[in-house]
Amino acid sequence: MKGSKGPAAPASAPLPAKIAIGSESTTSLLRELVAHLRQNRTQLREEWARRITEAELLTAMTKEEIFAEATSVYDNYVEALETGTFEALQAYARNLSERIIPRGVETHEVVGIVLLLRDVLARSLFAKYQGDFTKLNRILDAYEPAANRIANTVAVGFVQERERIIREQQEAIRELSTPVLQVRERLLILPIIGVIDPQRARQLTEQLLRGIRTNRAKVVVIDITGVAAMDATVANHLVQTVEASRLLGATVIVTGLSPEIAQTLVTIGVDLGKMTTVGDLQGGIEEAERLLGYKVVHFAGETPEA
Amino acid sequence: MDVPVLKQGPYLIATVQSALTDADLAQLRRTLVEQVGRYRSRGLIVDVTAVDVLDSFACRTLRDIAHMTGFRGAETVIVGIHADLAFAMVQLGLSLEGVTTALDLEEGLAYLDRKQRSVKALGSRPRQSAGPRNLLHPRG
Numbered sequence: 001m002k003g004s005k006g007p008a009a010p011a012s013a014p015l016p017a018k019i020a021i022g023s024e025s026t027t028s029l030l031r032e033l034v035a036h037l038r039q040n041r042t043q044l045r046e047e048w049a050r051r052i053t054e055a056e057l058l059t060a061m062t063k064e065e066i067f068a069e070a071t072s073v074y075d076n077y078v079e080a081l082e083t084g085t086f087e088a089l090q091a092y093a094r095n096l097s098e099r100i101i102p103r104g105v106e107t108h109e110v111v112g113i114v115l116l117l118r119d120v121l122a123r124s125l126f127a128k129y130q131g132d133f134t135k136l137n138r139i140l141d142a143y144e145p146a147a148n149r150i151a152n153t154v155a156v157g158f159v160q161e162r163e164r165i166i167r168e169q170q171e172a173i174r175e176l177s178t179p180v181l182q183v184r185e186r187l188l189i190l191p192i193i194g195v196i197d198p199q200r201a202r203q204l205t206e207q208l209l210r211g212i213r214t215n216r217a218k219v220v221v222i223d224i225t226g227v228a229a230m231d232a233t234v235a236n237h238l239v240q241t242v243e244a245s246r247l248l249g250a251t252v253i254v255t256g257l258s259p260e261i262a263q264t265l266v267t268i269g270v271d272l273g274k275m276t277t278v279g280d281l282q283g284g285i286e287e288a289e290r291l292l293g294y295k296v297v298h299f300a301g302e303t304p305e306a
Numbered sequence: 307m308d309v310p311v312l313k314q315g316p317y318l319i320a321t322v323q324s325a326l327t328d329a330d331l332a333q334l335r336r337t338l339v340e341q342v343g344r345y346r347s348r349g350l351i352v353d354v355t356a357v358d359v360l361d362s363f364a365c366r367t368l369r370d371i372a373h374m375t376g377f378r379g380a381e382t383v384i385v386g387i388h389a390d391l392a393f394a395m396v397q398l399g400l401s402l403e404g405v406t407t408a409l410d411l412e413e414g415l416a417y418l419d420r421k422q423r424s425v426k427a428l429g430s431r432p433r434q435s436a437g438p439r440n441l442l443h444p445r446g
Contacts, residue, residue: 209389216409240396247392247401249385249408249417 029142033125034082040124045074048113048120055116057109061100069096070113073154077117081146086153093157101162110158114151121147178204180211186218187288189281193226201237208241212250219288220245223281225256232268235261242275251276251291255284309334311341316348317418318380319411323356331367338371342380349418350375353411355386365400372405381406381421385414 037044049070052058058066072092080089097110125143129136177200181189188211192204212220222238224230230238242252253276257265278284289296307330312319318341326334342350352368354360360368372382385408387395395401408414 205393206389209392213389213409216413240393243396243401244389244392247384247387247395247407248389249413 025138026142029139030081030084030146033139033143034078036124036128037078037081037121041074041078044120044124045070047124048074048117051116051120052113055112057112057116058100058105060103060105072096073113073117077150080150080153081143084146086149089150090153090157093154094161097158097161101158101165107155107159107162111151111155114154118147118151174200174203178207180207180215182215182217183285184289184292184294186216187221187285187292188212188215188217188219189221189223189285191223191226191281196227196230196234198233198237201234201241205237205241205244209244209248212245212248217250219291220250220252221255221281221284221288222252223255223284224258224261225281227261228258229260230264232264235264235268235270239265239270239275246274251288253278253284253287255279255281309337311337313345313347314415316346316422317351317415318342318345318347318349319351319353321353321356325357325359326364328363331364335367335371335374339374339378342375342378347380348422350380350382351411351414351418352382352384353386353414354384355388355410357386358388358391360387360391360395360400362398362400365395365402369402369405372402381418383408383414383417386410 045067049063049067052066052070053063058069061069073096076089076092080086100110122140122143125136125139129139177194179191181191183189188208190204190208190211196204208220208222211217222242224238238254242254245252255278257277276287278287286296307324307326309320309322309326309330312321318338320334320338322334338350338352341347350371352371354368368384372384375382383406384402387407406417408417
């Protein structure tokens with residue numbers, strides 16, 4: 001539906017050479033172009049908003065919001081065409097991305113709307129200059145590279161903003177992912193939840209070994225109840241972590257091994273003599289307390305709130 | 307580079323102060339195994355806090371020292387291995403099997419004291435009792 005009427009647009013591919021020659025006339029052509037776009041602002045903008053709705057892009061936003069954003073993008077677009085500078089547009093694209101990414105707007109939608117605008121404007125140019133084919137060609141020579149660059153700027157701005165958000169979130173997850181907690185004097189627990197990838201495994205080891213040193217731990221309980229499965233590489237890494245902790249003088253107790261992980265450990269042939277494992281976290285902490293010489297006494301008949 | 311060996315009650319403490327050559331290591335092994343007998347030491351602590359690299363020969367020598375002194379009646383504890391070094395050693399398969407390790411000198415001494423107490427608590431002849439205990443780690 002989109003490309004049925006405008007097969008002339010892609011025909012302008014081998015044009016940059018011409019532009020370099022006639023850059024003077026390009027400027028004046030762009031000026032003419034901008035004047036045309038300013039003149040038909042309302043109509044083109046509405047046409048564009050209609051096309052966006054038709055193509056079912058930006059479904060996360062209301063019609064009014066789409067129209068408001070379309071107006072700003074249109075004005076920024078025309079301004080970029082006029083001045084040939086992209087900073088304002090870039091800043092706007094970043095700002096727009098910041099607002100719409102949390103609402104679940106996808107990359108293809110943003111690229112889609114910019115390409116739609118490009119298409120709408122190109123068609124209005126065809127309509128205006130259809131009597132004068134040479135002039136149309138020259139106008140397109142000036143218009144296409146600038147329009148492409150604008151589309152590029154907006155798309156790149158959006159993707160960069162998205163990547164920045166993803167990086168921030170990864171950082172946050174990473175910081176949250178490996179707490180090393182002291183439960184008693186010289187006893188640490190390290191609850192692990194979720195998937196362990198090699199990077200997380202490395203970070204886990206680092207934090208644990210540092211924790212052993214700073215807390216002067218004798219016993220560490222690593223609880224992997226929340227880990228459904230791990231591959232051989234990570235399992236090996238875990239075993240190495242246990243060994244390294246021993247070199248620092250700490251005993252490691254691994255608790256909560258799922259059947260799948262037990263299978264993995266057996267398959268890679270872990271020497272179980274090197275590793276103490278207990279069924280669940282409670283058992284692990286009890287074993288650790290025994291190793292440290294703690295004795296938990298239950299006072300029969302007394303209520304805990306006493 | 308000479309490694310100073312201090313006598314501290316029933317224990318010997320050897321503090322490695324820099325990276326050692328293979329010859330230094332062999333010398334250290336001779337010295338320690340000999341002095342454990344001379345001072346009738348009950349325990350030996352090798353402190354490697356100042357060391358940031360241990361190659362395979364160094365690891366093997368430390369293990370040999372632990373097993374040899376064990377046969378001569380003194381339990382060896384290696385203390386002060388850095389966290390990074392520990393993980394590197396494990397990755398290279400140099401994990402000092404059958405050798406006791408502790409976080410630092412204080413922990414090592416506490417460990418040996420605990421061992422001594424439990425030996426005394428059994429009320430047996432101290433020197434001979436060391437022999438059977440070390441049979442638990444016959445990998446020397």
